[in-house]
Amino acid sequence: MNLPVSLIGVPTDIGAGARGASMGPEALRVAGLQAVLESHGLQVIDRGNLGGPSNPWQPPVDGYRHLPEVVAWNTALHDAVHTELARGRLPIVLGGDHCLGMGSISAVARHCRETGKQLRVLWLDAHADFNTAELTPSGNIHGMPVACLCGHGPAELTGIGGHTPAITPDVVRQIGIRSVDPGEKRFVHEVGLEVFDMRYIDEMGMRHTMEQALMGMDENTHLHVSFDVDFLDPEIAPGVGTTVPGGPTYREAQLCMEMIADTGRLASLDVMELNPALDVRNRTAELAVDLIESLFGKSTLMRKK
Template identity: 70%
Template sequence: MTEKVAALIGAPTDVGAGARGASMGPEALRVAGLARALARQGVQVEDTGNLAGPGNPWQPPLDGYRHLPEVLHWNRTLFDAVTAQLQAGRMPVMLGGDHCLGVGSVGAVARHCSRAGRPLRVFWLDAHTDFNTAHLTPSGNVHGMPVACLCGFGPDELVNLGGAGPALRARDLRMIGIRSVDRQERLFVHEQGLDVYDMRMIDEIGMRAVMQAALADLPENTHIHVSFDVDFLDPSYAPGVGTTVQGGPTWREAQLCMEMLADTGQVASLDIVELNPALDVRNGTAEAAVQMVESLFGKSTLVREKAPKT
């Protein structure tokens, strides 16, 4: 069996966020032992270092967007870096940075899969749907807009990043752990028919049933991309994020989500975003994120030959 090669790509920016500090996320993940955790799961790791880009000017919105030139620069740079790793046959693991970077990361994966004729399924693990637009939110923070941009609703520069037209189709997306959605954004999400598994559904039927539904009808040779916003976790485990929302998955629910994704054997790229060490306690949130990622790559609480029958 060919050993997986994961290429770590640091994107140290918080230009899309409403709080400073996510720019320190890549180093916090490295300090927490991400590379060692992946190696324990049989993954060869190549750390490509950090991408370079503009600083955060910390200005108010202009025409509905904060820091759009800077956001565009970071996403173009990330798009090229992720594309290069995919073309080289490596698994890109983007270390954010705020979630505006999902435009470049997911966009690169989507364009790559389209060219290769390979099915794509994106798992958006997040407390938020990130489906805002400049017309729906007064903040202008682009970290609340990446899914909308990927689906064709946003500034032309981001919507057409890497190619003409939207990078992502709603049917290729699964959102898990959602529990904070603006009122107008909620209506927009329903209009577009996004596949959302919110915390109420997890409460009602359990994480196992939710993941079975989200993984149903998964085509062979699907490229699974996981966009892991650390605020997916309940803040009791992950206080070091800029937008904490109470009532997230329990520790075991979150682990099960990762384990069931790992069981597919089809996870081929990953984002880890919104880790904010400035708001953390002794790097505990980074350590929690690393434990979740280790489960995503095959670590399990129980060694068994195969999963139980459903």
């Protein structure tokens, strides 16, 4: 499935606890993302960056930091992603912090409802991002997008796209998780979110993990990948605001991406939380571009398929 690709930059760190993810889109461009995709025969249009409110860097109000600004950015992203999908294009969202998953995934879910597609979301992340204001003292909304998408959060966020909840937990597969707050862990178990944490990957291997996560998809499945760069081990990907040791190695991450590519179902992508201010010579952005290339068919495979 070689859909034409649209790049959408979303330069904000509005939902994060550290500044700098707003520079992520440019770092991915500097690392050559468009040229790399075009080298695989893909037709790529860079739509530039969305606009939105600046980061006021305020403490939480009623448990949420920067709620009006988060709503504004995610609403703009929802509209942009939905427009690209309606045009038959594959949107790649260049974040920005991971609160933006609400805008992109609510748009994908809306598109699937309109076209009768089955949705599968792979959430590649060190964190479950299933917090609520009651569970997290920080109020940083980048720790809440999956909960909000599943209907747990303020109406302004759960209703983006006009349908609450935007998704149900059964469409999500979380991979690489290794940092979850105690209350968040209980909540994840309560709603039945399917989580392949690092212990599972250590015990079962990345191949088995991905086979499980991709099981049950068919030709009517829209596969959305939400790739938080802190999914990767910080030894290879230092340029993120919330590093957690013990993530997937380069080879494990490559295998993950290659197995997604093998399905031929990838139809939308987020690349989130890249923070060039914390990076070393744009190394993390270059690694992210390398892995995105694998999602679109670069393969290390020598044997005949």
